[in-house]
Amino acid sequence: MSSRDVILGRVRRALADVSDDTPYEQAVDRSYLREHGARSVAETVDLLAENLADYRAIVHRCTADGLPAVIAGLLADRGSTSVLVPPGLDGEWLAATGVPRVPDRADSTAHELDRVDSVVTACTVAIAETGTLVLDGGPEQGRRRVTLVPDHHICVVRVPDQVVSSVPQALLRLDPTRPLTWISGPSATSDIELDRVEGVHGPRILEVVLVSGRPGAVTA
């Protein structure tokens, strides 16, 4: 008998006393909240900014037209000499910087990635209540490793359309067949006397740019 049959047989014998045929849909009381508190769209974006900052991400806000200058400034402030760019990233975002770009290539090695100073990506959804960015490996976010190995990650969030309030709302927007990375602040550890230290293995600096409006749009 295979171990599969052994284990499934043991499970069935162990459950001999159980006569529960409540269907899954009725088995769980989901009276918990879909989001915590009533907030306007603007307040939700503010909460995202606040919670990101609370976990030591550095938050910047700008309009779409101002984004290239902001990114150029952030790269210059860190003294970056190379920046990794996912293939689908809007080229305009880096229009104002002269920092040499490194493409996200399938055959690049982890060692090559390790020599890159910064990475700029978009995200799929951001969760205000927890201060979380979710990346799904899409063309403007790149492979999972590109936001992991370099030390400086700049993530651009389009507000308010990419922002949700809560974890339940985020899961609805996400596709589980894609590899997902949820990021809440920079890499951190509390393993030494529970003192929080940022930047153990992942990026030590996470900068989040909240961008409102569309480029060229006239704001009233």
Place this chain on the structure above:
Amino acid sequence: MSGTFVGMPAFPEAAHDAVNNRTLRGNLRHATHTIRAKRAKAVAEVSDWAALREAGKQIKDHTLRHLDRYLVQLEESVTAAGGTVHWAADADEANRIVTRLVKETGETEVVKVKSMATQEIALNEALEAEGIRAYETDLAELIVQLGKDRPSHILVPAIHRNRGEIRDIFRSEMGAWGRPAPEGLTDTPAELADAARLHLREKFLRAKVGVSGANFMVAETGTLVVVESEGNGRMCLTLPETLISVVGIEKIVPTWQDLEVFLQTLPRSSTAERMNPYTSTWTGTTDGDGPRTFHLVLLDNGRTDTLADEVGRQALRCIRCSACLNVCPVYERAGGHAYGSVYPGPIGAILSPQLRGTASEIDASLPYASSLCGACYEVCPVAIDIPEVLVHLRERIVEGGPVTREGAKVVLKPAKGHAAERAAMRGARWAFSHPGALRAGQRLASRTRRFHPRTLPGPGKAWSASRDLPEVPAEPFRDWWQRTHGGKDAK
């Protein structure tokens, strides 16, 4: 479970040494008090905590009641997504499977994400015996591994070490495992974390095989979930060409939506954060991103035996948050090592004797490693009634009775060393069912109260050494009632 702990003395002996270690007690007290206060604050932030806790309990209970169905569904989804599923009935089989899979890649080293399941089966030791070196990459696990030590906490395995001890371990041991500690390393947490970063990065970047556990597996989609803080998890899960995940069969949830409950309760309960810095989910393999080969090893190793126990099976709801450790007055003083298992604290006291059986001295003593204060039940995000299971296991150890071991029903003999307790209980049962004898006994006890000893003789001596014996009143309650109320209801 782990061979690391074979021959451990019973809990009272192991704890005896720990409570006399002042450094250990200081480290533990600081850590548990800090995290328990933070956790309470994080939980208070969500107004629907009770509803989330109940939903988590119900999801897990439903899954466990239909575990066979969800296991089969999970296998189908993982396979359809490009993964390969293996089934391991016990630790040896899981270790053989992982060893074979690593050997098939031709590699002799693997990087590991912190994982309770692989600790439980002592995978590192099994790989070592086959010439494969396993590098722990979680900072705390690294400290434990370099210190040739054992983990003492589910979440922060090196909680028993302070910064000075950690610096000493890094200075003396890092060189033997790879990049040595930087010259002049001090004991500030930032410098220690940086030393670990440099030491481990060279391993991440060259690793071809990663080994992990998982916090959740979604039956519907075949998705695995790992929550972590440092990014070492992401490194191990995405940089290698081959990923092998060893996961207990109880870690299933039915649907993607169910994660909305646990991704809210787990971070707040464990590290007291709104969300842990990194959560990774993956479904099989993805072309051009992450490992090209993915193996999932489904581990039983005593879980089906636990499932067979109608009271004890609730322990399988555990999501390994470790909140129960941080509030436990016994854990705080005895430390994690005294529990002789990778699962210390209250959850360990009910999980280990069920996963391993109660044949060894340490396992038979674990259900007694508690004051039954109930704090563990209060904080449990999936509402495991740990005190109920503790009492149930104590009864089974003292009285014996039917249990399931490796899938077969066996009858457990009453444990040795509880003869006096059993005799006392038999005596009490007899007295309570003979009112005349009870009354005579009570009157005799009252009249002889001046001659009662302050401590018990014989087997009761140890019990009364740390407790005051209750004073016998001058007259039995029933006599007093008769005398003052004449047996009638008070007006």
